[in-house]
Amino acid sequence: MTEKKELVYTKPKLKLGYGWGHCPGCHHPIVEKLVCEVLEEMDLARRAIGVAGVGCSFGFFASINIDGANCAHGAAPAVATGIKHALYGKPLVFTIQGDGDCAAIGGGYVLNAASRAEKITIIMVNNANYGTTGGQLAPTTIMGQVTSTTPHGRNTGQGYPIHLPELLVGMQGVAFTARAAPFTPAGYRRAKSYLKTAFQRQLDEAGLTFVELLSACPPNWHMTPLEAIQWMEDSMLPEYPEGIFKDSGGEK
Ligand SMILES: Cc1ncc(C[n+]2csc(CCOP(=O)(O)OP(=O)(O)O)c2C)c(N)n1
Ligand code: SF4
Ligand SMILES: [Mg+2]
Numbered sequence: 001m002t003e004k005k006e007l008v009y010t011k012p013k014l015k016l017g018y019g020w021g022h023c024p025g026c027h028h029p030i031v032e033k034l035v036c037e038v039l040e041e042m043d044l045a046r047r048a049i050g051v052a053g054v055g056c057s058f059g060f061f062a063s064i065n066i067d068g069a070n071c072a073h074g075a076a077p078a079v080a081t082g083i084k085h086a087l088y089g090k091p092l093v094f095t096i097q098g099d100g101d102c103a104a105i106g107g108g109y110v111l112n113a114a115s116r117a118e119k120i121t122i123i124m125v126n127n128a129n130y131g132t133t134g135g136q137l138a139p140t141t142i143m144g145q146v147t148s149t150t151p152h153g154r155n156t157g158q159g160y161p162i163h164l165p166e167l168l169v170g171m172q173g174v175a176f177t178a179r180a181a182p183f184t185p186a187g188y189r190r191a192k193s194y195l196k197t198a199f200q201r202q203l204d205e206a207g208l209t210f211v212e213l214l215s216a217c218p219p220n221w222h223m224t225p226l227e228a229i230q231w232m233e234d235s236m237l238p239e240y241p242e243g244i245f246k247d248s249g250g251e252k
Contacts, residue, residue, distance in 0.1 A: 011033075012033060012036035012037050012040055013036075013040060013065075014036035014039060014040060014045055014064050014065045014066060015032060015033055015036045015063065015064055015065075016062070016063055016064060016065055021059070022056065023217075023218065023219045024218070024225060025216060025218040025219075025224070025225025025226075025228055026056070026215075026216065026217065026218070027125075027127070027182070027183055027214075027215035027216045028056050028057060028060075028125065028215060029063075030182050030183065030188070030215070031057070031096070031123070031125055031182070031213055031215065032060060032063050032064055034182055034188065034191055034192060034195065034213075035050075035060075035064065035094075035096070035123070035195070036064050037192060038192055038195045038196055038199065039066065041192075041196070042196060042199060042200075044092050044199065045065075045066050047089070047090075047091050047092050048066045048067070048091065048092045048093075048094070049066070049067045049068065049069070049083055049087075049091050049092070049093050049094075050064075050066060050067070050068040050069070050093075050094055050095070050096055051068065051069050051070075051071060051076045051079045051080045051083065051093070051094070051095045051096070052068060052069070052070050052071075052076065052095070052096050052097070053070075053071060053072070053073050053074060053075065053076040053095070053096075053097045053098065053101040053102075053106065054070075054072065054073035054101065054132070055073070055097070055098035055100060055101050055130075055131065055132045056098060056125075056127075056131045056132050056217075057096045057097065057098060057101075057125055058070060058132075060096045069083070073100075073101055073105050073106070074101055074102075074104075074105035074106025074107075074108075074109055075106065075109060076095035076096075076097050076101070076106065076109070076122075077095055077106065077109040077110055077112075077113035077118070077120065077122060078109050078113070079095075080093045080094070080095050080113075080118070080120040080122075081113055081116070081118045081120060084118065084119060084120055090203070092121075092199055092202060092203060093119075093120045093121070093202075094120065094121040094122070094123055094199070094202075095120065095121070095122045095123060096123050096125065097122065097123070097124055097125070098124070098125055098126075098127070098130070098131065098132075098138075099124055099125065099126040099127060099128065099129075099138050099139070099140040100129075100130040100138040100139075100140075101124075102122065102124040102164065103124070103138065103139040103140055103162045103164055104138060104139050107139070107162075110122060110164070110168075110210075111171075113208055114168055114171045114173050114174050114208045114210075115171060115173050116173060117172070117173030117174075117175075117207045117208060118173070118208050119202050119205050119206075119207070119208070120202065120208060120209075121195075121198045121199060121202050121208075121209045121210070121211065122208070122209070122210045122211070123195070123211050123212075123213065124164060124210070124211070124212045124213070125213050125215045126140050126212050126213065126214050126215060126240065127214075127215040127216065127217040127220075128140050128141050128142060128145060128217070128236060129141055129145075129147050129217060129220050129221075131217045131220055134148050134220065135147050135148045135217070135219075135220030135221070136148050136149045137149045137150050137154060137158060139159075139161065139162040140161055140162055140240075141154050141158075141161065142154065142161050142235060142236065142239045143155070143156075143160070143161070143239075145235075146222075147220075148220070161239060161240075163240065164177075164210065164212060165177035165178060165179045165210055165211075165212050165245045165246075166245050168208075168210055168245075168246070169245050169246045171208075172207075173207050173208055174207055174208050174209070174210065174246060174248075175201045175202075175206035175207030175208065175209055175246075175247070175248045175249075176197060176198050176201045176206070176207075176209040176210070176211075176244070176246060176247050176248070177209070177210045177211075177244070177245045177246045178194035178197070178198070178210075178211050178212070178242075178243065178244045178245060178247075179194075179211070179212040179213075179214070179240055179241065179242055179243060179245070180194050180211070180212075180213055180214070180242050181213070181214040181232065181236075181237060181240075181242055182213055182214075183214070183215075183216065183229055183232065187242065190242055191211075191213055194211050194244065195211055197209075197244075197247065198210070198211050201247075201248075201249075206248055206249065207248065212240070214232060214236055214237070214240055216228040216229060216232060
């Protein structure tokens with residue numbers, strides 16, 4: 001007799017069956033899966049359009065089965081704005097950007113989209129360095145962190161880390177900001193809940209929404225995947241705490 005088994009876990013339907021070449025221990029695929037689950041659970045896949053910048057999230061929309069576009073490094077909030085305004089039917093529009101993309105070259109795009117209260121969601125994948133190009137210092141690199149351009153560790157000569165979810169709190173056009181670290185089950189659940197709220201606030205036209213997700217980059221950190229997770233717990237989380245920093249609700 002065949003034993004009847006209950007299905008308790010399965011790959012999201014939106015996640016395509018192949019990756020596009022992340023390093024072992026990279027957390028970008030966690031973010032891909034998380035976005036797929038949120039879109040499926042909110043039944044938004046057919047309404048969603050994503051915009052990826054340049055960096056290790058470049059292939060995001062080759063890995064998940066929704067409409068997506070790529071654009072120049074940093075420009076994703078501007079391209080997302082254009083898509084949002086050009087299309088009828090109020091699509092759900094979100095960007096997926098690295099920390100260098102979002103906080104360095106694209107910082108001006110983020111702030112101006114926020115100031116215009118664009119009804120888009122920005123997802124920033126923070127791995128505390130420029131992963132794609134060999135692990136250089138990013139604005140999010142934490143104090144003391146060794147990168148290829150700070151071989152003795154970041155010091156005050158290179159300034160201090162940027163905390164975008166906290167920084168955006170003061171902007172009137174921003175409806176929701178949060179940060180989560182989806183590499184533990186609890187962090188993953190938090191990330192899902194924050195992303196769902198961000199998407200809902202966008203659909204309610206409350207303003208710009210922003211979610212930062214902490215992510216490991218083991219090769220550029222010169223760590224094994226497990227050491228990378230330990231470093232995130234010991235060093236990254238104290239600098240970048242999880243939580244909701246602003247939630248203005250659905251009105252406006
Ligand atoms: C206008 C422009 N400047 C610089 C580059 C080179 N470049 C490609 S990816 C990258 C860094 C990406 O870092 P980040 O945004 O943090 O993404 P990650 O690779 O860490 O996921 C840079 C500087 C580029 N592609 N375009
Ligand atoms: S360089 Fe870092 S962020 Fe890029 S794929 Fe490899 S581990 Fe991931
Ligand atoms: Mg990065």
